[in-house]
Amino acid sequence: MIKPLRVTSGTDFQLLGEIDEYTSLRWTRRWQKPGEAELTLNYNLPYADLLVRGNILEYGDLTAIIDNIELKQDDGGRGKETLTVRARSTASIIGRRITKPPAGEANDTVSGAAETVMKAFVSHCFEGVAGFAVAPDRQRGVQTAWETRYDPLDALLEQISIVTGLGWDVRMNAEAGLFVFEVLEGESRVEGSGSPVIFSPDYDNLKVVGYAESDRDYRNVAIVGGQGEGAERTIVTVAAGDPAGLEQREIFVDARDISAAGDLMRRGQQALAQYPLRRTMSAEILTKSTTEYRKDWDLGDVVVVQNTGWGVSMDAQIIEVVETVERNGRQLSAVFGTGELTLAQAIRRETSKANKVVQK
Numbered sequence: 001m002i003k004p005l006r007v008t009s010g011t012d013f014q015l016l017g018e019i020d021e022y023t024s025l026r027w028t029r030r031w032q033k034p035g036e037a038e039l040t041l042n043y044n045l046p047y048a049d050l051l052v053r054g055n056i057l058e059y060g061d062l063t064a065i066i067d068n069i070e071l072k073q074d075d076g077g078r079g080k081e082t083l084t085v086r087a088r089s090t091a092s093i094i095g096r097r098i099t100k101p102p103a104g105e106a107n108d109t110v111s112g113a114a115e116t117v118m119k120a121f122v123s124h125c126f127e128g129v130a131g132f133a134v135a136p137d138r139q140r141g142v143q144t145a146w147e148t149r150y151d152p153l154d155a156l157l158e159q160i161s162i163v164t165g166l167g168w169d170v171r172m173n174a175e176a177g178l179f180v181f182e183v184l185e186g187e188s189r190v191e192g193s194g195s196p197v198i199f200s201p202d203y204d205n206l207k208v209v210g211y212a213e214s215d216r217d218y219r220n221v222a223i224v225g226g227q228g229e230g231a232e233r234t235i236v237t238v239a240a241g242d243p244a245g246l247e248q249r250e251i252f253v254d255a256r257d258i259s260a261a262g263d264l265m266r267r268g269q270q271a272l273a274q275y276p277l278r279r280t281m282s283a284e285i286l287t288k289s290t291t292e293y294r295k296d297w298d299l300g301d302v303v304v305v306q307n308t309g310w311g312v313s314m315d316a317q318i319i320e321v322v323e324t325v326e327r328n329g330r331q332l333s334a335v336f337g338t339g340e341l342t343l344a345q346a347i348r349r350e351t352s353k354a355n356k357v358v359q360k
Contacts, residue, residue: 114141
């Protein structure tokens with residue numbers, strides 16, 4: 001059964017109409033960055049004319065801002081036009097801002113629990129902006145510290161999310177007339193936890209589409225250069241584990257803006273977190289199984305994923321879920337693990353490194 005979509009005004013959150021007939025809907029949720037939605041329907045159906053840029057699609061408690069519209073004339077002439085609407089989750093609002101250092105400072109630097117750090121950066125970027133709020137800080141996550149200077153705010157939050165495991169989103173509070181930034185924490189559903197979830201073809205709840213692992217980009221030793229020149233420059237070595245010999249894979253991190261040795265160690269750890277051994281499994285999740293989406297498991301949870309035929313078993317975080325709804329049924333697919341390094345991520349990482357050198 002097709003679940004109705006609500007269309008809401010993007011300026012005052014007023015309900016404009018409800019669409020209960022469409023050809024297909026694909027809703028992609030992501031843990032570390034904004035998701036997206038794609039809706040296809042006949043342009044002549046009721047309320048299709050409400051699907052304009054800036055309005056908001058609501059699918060249950062999920063929300064996305066329409067930013068792309070395409071009309072196509074199908075065979076059959078008038079009355080057979082197909083409308084394709086694309087929207088980005090309301091978390092994409094974060095990408096509209098870049099970080100700025102306080103007056104007289106080279107960087108905006110925040111330390112504390114990971115949630116505190118993320119919310120502080122968002123608060124700095126959206127201070128005084130009407131219609132936007134940051135949810136109360138619950139101080140979740142590991143203790144960390146980050147500095148930023150004219151970086152895209154969404155890219156910064158993605159980096160912190162990758163390093164700390166916390167997710168983030170922007171939710172719509174129609175009653176208050178606010179977009180609210182929130183930090184998310186997944187549940188541990190591995191073996192030994194109170195509510196384990198095991199995805200495996202052996203349990204008839206998973207159809208594995210693909211598995212990949214790669215160490216092409218992997219680094220396990222960061223040599224961090226602090227302040228000073230030549231032989232007088234402070235150098236700190238940070239290692240992940242105890243690599244030696246040919247197993248040692250090094251990266252240099254320029255950190256001239258840091259003087260404290262402890263902060264140099266932290267910068268090295270953050271750098272290594274962006275060069276992990278990547279293990280990723282993509283799979284179709286069978287909807288008729290003993291585990292129910294958003295009840296027994298959800299985006300951001302750490303679960304057990306297995307394919308005994310391939311000899312693969314891992315505890316992995318669910319970093320992406322795609323829900324596809326069509327007239328003939330519903331399908332779920334998910335990505336488990338660290339994920340593949342995209343071209344955009346690689347460019348941002350290298351640009352960030354270059355910027356830190358130029359700023360010195």
